[in-house]
Amino acid sequence: MTSYPEFDFAANLRAGHILAPQGAALVIAEWTAPGCPTGEQAEFIAPLHLHHDDDEAWYILEGTLGFQIGDEQIEASAGDALTAPRGTPHTYWNPRADEARYLIIMTAQIRALIDAIHAMEQRDPESLKLLFERYGAQLLD
Known part of the structure; x- marks a missing residue:
């Protein structure tokens, strides 16, 4: 089964849907991060920031992502x-030339x-x- 239109608690993430049931505090999405050309500085997918009341998680499906979490950096x-x-x-980024595919688990x-x-419109x-x-x-500097 690849589609769950009758349910709000199931989704095919590979089809580009986000699992975010009405009233749920948890959201799951599959995202991709384009690769960084060799020799260039990788761009942050998200700026350095923190959430006061929310936890966030990632599961890498394909490729590599770089992370800074607290004072630690990890690929x-x-x-x-x-x-x-x-x-x-x-914050996190794709340090490699190949695209990365990952699940992000976040709050609503x-x-x-x-x-x-x-x-x-203006960032x-x-x-x-x-x-x-x-x-x-x-948002942190």
């Missing part, structure tokens, strides 16, 4: 899982923040800072 490959507990500064509040970022630092605060997060 995670297929089969690896990581968490950023609430209050912990974190983090999903709402990501949706709001994507809906922004200047001050507007982003205020938006992060509105969703219980803090």
Whole structure:
């Protein structure tokens, strides 16, 4: 079965859907991160930030992602899982030339923040800072 239109608690993530049942605090999505050309600096998928009340996790399906969680940096490959507990500064990127595919497990509040970022017409630092605060997060330098 590849589609679950009659259920709000099941989704085929490979079909681009996000599992975010109405009223649930947990959201799961499969995302991809384009590769970084050899010799170039990898771009952050998310800026360095923290969530005051929300935990976040990743499971790498294919490729490699680099993470900074707190003061630690790590490269995670297929089969690896990581968490950023609430209050912990974190960011991540794709350090390799190949695309990475991963699951992100987040709260509904983090999903709402990501949706709001994507809906922004102007992403200047001050507007982003205020938006992060509105969703219980803090944008860090």
